[in-house]
Amino acid sequence: MPDLKIKISDLYKIFGSNGAAHIDKVRDGVGKTELLEKHGHVLGLQNINIDIFAGRIQVIMGLSGSGKSTLIRHINRLIEPTTGQIMIDGKDVLSMSASELLHFRRFDASMVFQKFALLPHRTVLANTTYGLSMQGIEQSEAEKRASHWLERVGLAGFEDRFPAQLSGGMQQRVGLARALATDADILLMDEAFSALDPLIRADMQGILLDLQSELHKTIVFITHDLDEALRIGDDIAILRDGNLVQQGSSQDIVLNPADDYVADFTKDINRARVLTLGTLSHQKPSVDGIALDSALTLEQAMNDLAASEKEAITVTKDGQMIGQVTMRDMIYAASRVKAGDGDTVTYR
């Protein structure tokens, strides 16, 4: 297991004039609606416990109002919690002094925003150097680094434009370059791609995954889009009404939704594109089949199997045979059959 980077424990946020006064009520089970109607306070987050590991992409998913943007803002303390603990590299963010917090924000965590939040009066280059100038890095050096990152996100040649002259996708590339330029270990992305149209969004996801395969940052990614979550998330946490309802890998979320809310989320996704052979494979009397890697998605595997004109797939991992999957298994899995409905579906 990789190193623990961010550990959030027992985090509560109650919005209102005196949130702390109502914390015990919430602990005793007073719900969001009751808290609002009887006490005039809004429950933002309750009992959040989550471990985020170094070098991984942690997706936090939920519908609007579920508290996901609130949660990500606790990590760099743009929002103060009512109670709880956030340890980053063993240091408690919540007990940092004002100057420690500034240092933390300058060097250890950077952020990408839903509506880009670029400075409209500054050029693309000057926007990208913003975090660097906060770090006290000299102008010419900052511009050199900023140009490097602008090039990495595909914006070379746009340095002297103003944000208003760019399309949404390009503006968010500037936002990404600005965040990457500070070289912080932690990247907080608040619905960073939600404002973009689907093609551009897929494009940006690709850019992010490419960069991540090389940079290995700890990324906390907020989204309301399950497809996006499944595509980029190593780990996924699902929030509802300020509660964490499920945490796990994409396979877990799709195969074993914790409740109807999560099941609802997963209803419309293309399961064949998410599930992998490894998840489905099981021991069975050996049939002659083609050998495929366990990390392959069903979509690819079905294609390969159909082309091979054989009956089954021999699933391998690191060259070792670990089990088998038949076309029938895959069709059942992809078409959302519940446990027990099919005679060979044993994964649940």
Place this chain on the structure above:
Amino acid sequence: MALIDWSKITLTDPPQMPREVLRELKKGIDGTFREFSRGYGEAIENFFHPLLMFLKWFQDLLIETPWPLILVILGALSWWGSRSWKMVVGTVVAFLFIGWLDMWEDTMATLAIVSVATLLCIAIGIPIGILMARSDRVQAMILPVLDIMQTIPSFVYLIPVVMLLGIGKVPGLLAVMIYAVPPIVRLTNLGIRLVDKEVLEAADAFGSSYWQKLFQVQIPLALPNIFAGVNQTIMMALSMVVIAAMIGVPGLGVPVLRAVSNQYLALGVMNGLAIVAIAIIFDRVSQAFGKRLQKHREGEHGA
């Protein structure tokens, strides 16, 4: 001593203070203020003395500078602000016309007081606006004061100003400033409050300190509004020229007053139009400058 004269109340007369009580009250207030101005008038006057010296110096400077040089400076200023040859030509022609109609010296005096008043308004107004934007409490305290400053008839605050400082340039300048400072305060406050919350959040997220955020994000983004405030301040200062003349401020207001009391139509209209000409030039140039400040917004969707 009763506070209401019960015997006087009828259906058409509301409850009233007894006459003698009211008279005493007014006398008391007047007396107290007179005491105050006797006691502190000189100290206050001394406090403003450097300002008076500066005003005198600046006015003399404008009057004694050769007129072609003034025209060049004004033309250059209007080019710097508007980047338009039409504006430059308009400015030069307007001032030549003013000179031709024998209003040069008064115009220079007016320019002096209006520019000093505007600079002081900016120097005082912008920090107050920033303070107001920072705290709702400060805003709630200052807004009513601004409302009073803008609505109270100028003659009313001329009384205490004259009692304290007599007549002359400094009280005139104060009167102009009381009237002209509210727009810049209001628009600075508004401009800073209108800065996009997400941009501020981004500044915070990257570790900006309060001052970094103020100078690198809030003020630059509020600048178009602040500049609209400067423009309004200039216009209001110009509109006070005649009233300022009543308490001894030299300039275009003086002949207007003379024209009013002697029924000199031509004199009044000419000087009035000179004020209008200056106002139009200042307004167009500063607006063009304000627009140029927003050039980076070009191509913005829906803007």
